[in-house]
Amino acid sequence: MFTALVTAGALLAGCSGGSAAGGGSGSDTVHWGTKQIPVAWDPVVTGSTAATNYLTPIYESLFTLDEKREVKPALAEGYEYNPAGDKITIRLRPGLTFQDGTPVNAEAVKFNIDRIKSQQNSALKGSYNNVKAATVIDDRTVRLDLGQQDYQIPRLLAVRGGMLPSKAAAQADPVKLSQTAPVGAGPFKVVEIVPESKIVLEKWDGYWDAANIHVKRIEINFGIDASTLVPGLQSGVYNFAQIDGAQIQQARSAGFDILAGVDRQWGSTFLSLNLNKAPFTDPKVVEAIRYAVNPAEFADKLGFGKGEPTHQPFPKGHPAYVDALEAEHPYNPARAREILAKAGYSDGEISFEIGGVANNFDQVAEVLQEQLKAVGIKTTIKLTDFANWGKGYYGKTLAASVFGYVGRDSHVQALTEHYDTGGVLNLSSPYTSAPFQQALKAVRATPLDSPDYGPRLQAAAKAGYENGSTVSLYTYASAIAKKKSLSDLPAIDGFLSWKGVTFTHGD
Template sequence: MRTAGLVTGLAALLVPALSACGGEAASAGAGSALKWTSSYFPTHWDPVVGGSGAQFRELSLVYASLTRTDEKGDAVPDLAKSWEYNEKGDRITFHLRSGLKFSDGEPVNGAAVKAAVERAKKQKNSALYGDLTSVESVDAKGLDAVVHLSQVDYQIPQLFGQRVLQIASPKAAKSPAKLDQNPVGAGPFTVTQVIPGTKAVLKKNPDYWDADNIHIDTVELTSAPDASTVISGLQTGVYNFADIEPSQASAAKKAGLDVFVQPGFNASNISLNINKKPFDNDKVVDAVRYAVDRQEFVDKLTFGYGEATDQPFPKGYVAYDPKSENAYPHNVAKAKKLLAEAGYPSGDLKLKLVIPAEDPQAEIVQSQLAKVGITVDIKIDKNWATPFFAKDLTFSLYSTTGRDSAAQTLTAHFGPNGPLNLSSPYEPDGFESAIAKVRETPLDSPEYATTLQAATRAGLESKALVFTYSQPNLIAKSKSISKLPANPAHIDWTGVTIGGAE
């Protein structure tokens, strides 16, 4: 989630600046330096805590995973060189590369994988436990990690990628609080300095398994200043890489910068709690569905980079279900009729929309619902995450970056324990059996796409979510930085070069 409500005051949680090497990294003029400013600077460096949202892209500078995602969105080797399932499909063995070490010298082996999974499942503040419900246990056998599953699940190689299982040194992770301040992984870079919430300095990890293809010597990662100053900072060389909003893309291009459109699984929705009035009435839910004009979100918010969607996936993605497209087309008259039938004549229904920060999406929702006779009062709650994930809110907004495993994206939204299902423990009829069939279907099966789309279709019967629009991730970068791999949702530094002085 790239959501302001999840950004906590890290400076209050972590100790002041830590420096593992006693000072600043090499200056930007020495070697090949990436100067990345980001609006989603990590609030946590422990991947079990911080790896669930957009911050996993930055944590992947430090942490490697068993698998990673290629440009097709498929799982390919990372720390694991290969893997195979047993005949039944309820056990998978990952074979790790030999001779690898974490940056503290600890070996990368099956025991490290076992420790990472167990910590993600059991640590009290883990943001990942809900993603690992299929995992029963892990046996460590030298360089092998044998994962025992509670059900047949062929999604595991997708799931154990850069987002859900970034692996930290077991020795360092014995103190999660210290790991949160001083990350220790086996990724392409190692941290030399962290100033909580503000800045991190990293250097190339010569022991990374693919170090020959990492051509960046140092990274200076900073928390983005006011959006209005990011483009000028890129022009003057203060930064050479930054995530930007669609509204900034035109200015970035005019400034002579490259705008990299990174594909992703982003989708925004209106979240409803059907366990609370008035959404316990199906006609009110349907009225909201028909009141929504998705194209207005696209036109006003994405500046040509987004598209309307009524699903948690963008069009063209394997999980997108064409049969479900436009099931509830914009229809003001029909919405008004449903509200009247539900006992809410025009103007009688008042809702409180709770969000974490100012958001133009909220104003569009407010305007659109006003046209059908629903009055919306927007309330900003900086502690929004607590009541949202406790399912205490009635009406809210949410944006997701998705998961590498499409099945996990679906269960997160529509499953009875899904973190993004504001109406838990509700789930739509037929969804549980449909998602079970997805897990039981190998990813290379000719039936996989149709089985997955059927599960999407079953999930979209949910009355808890109304999807609105999706947009890719946008990056503005100096032309001295070469083209990045177009891996969906991930930022991959493999093969990327930075040439010439800024």
């Protein structure tokens, strides 16, 4: 029997205040400013989880999440597992199309999954390690064969992991799809795109839940100097902006609504180490670095009241947060020095480059450099633009890099991307650990509604971090400043939903 899912749109429609504005006037347009610069518009290719915010208006997923983080239907209306839990059959809604008029069918789903698993620059290969094959049953039905029992698949297919680009567009020109002409089945259609500068989206009436989309147009301006975003809000250039923690008080004092909290949008900043490259081939060096890092300093200096010092890539209260990890490697520079000395390293003998994305992780790298210097580790900061940095990070050729990510729709996906072979955030891939694989198998085999799910998820998170190459620095709440005429967006971590969002005329 197919699992029947209640439509999320029906639930979200009542979440936002205000009345819908009509007629497509300027007041129905979201003028969005951000310092970020997306480098790819194909969800299969982009390795940036923050880019999900810009992709969700264009692409729809097979499933979605509501504000309770429960799986709800989107392009798919339901699913069914076999008794063994190693096959899942997905049923699509009837009569759906992509924005180019081609059908959303089982062939399109199979094509996308095959592309995820085989395309050379796919950023989702690691997330789909347990999906072995996709088989078309009929025009609306597709079956996924799994390598092992796995009840996490519906969450993997929600939002970023399940975004479905047009098969025709991807077949015709995958580079064009990714760079200049993204085509999905989401609520907004691309009408103009200036690479790395601007994108203009207009409401698409062919969207399956168009009745819950009241915003008529979204214009996103990228690469904006962060210091000009609040003044831009004040002057009316923007009515919606992603701001840094340092700007929250300025925006609040200017009378704008602030959406910030780990229940809504959160991120985690960390140091990725490549265990395949010296000096990190020595476990003692990794252990020493974990003692040398002071998450409290990062949270205090860079969190601006919205940061939390954590020794794991999840905030407190998250289902994968493990209390015990906080006590395993407390900040202890004397202990770090002792470990290095006993391993035979003299002061200053260990040195490496800290990679990262310029204008995003400058301060993080500087604080980290000073903390490592305090225990006798010499570092050189080398930050570059995203495209050049990504070649080394996603190609697993960097030795060390600071980076960050935002919350995943699937808790297990967050773990596999950090700690599994092929994980986009696992700089040491193909390395993975036996303890993590054993714990991962156990949590995959546990239904989401089982009382064992939470403990097994945390066991996998603990095994992954203890044996992995991620060194967490701090977690933080991402902040959005908006005009009061735009109603609040639903609070769903990991992406921005425009369902039920309305305008009122005048502030």
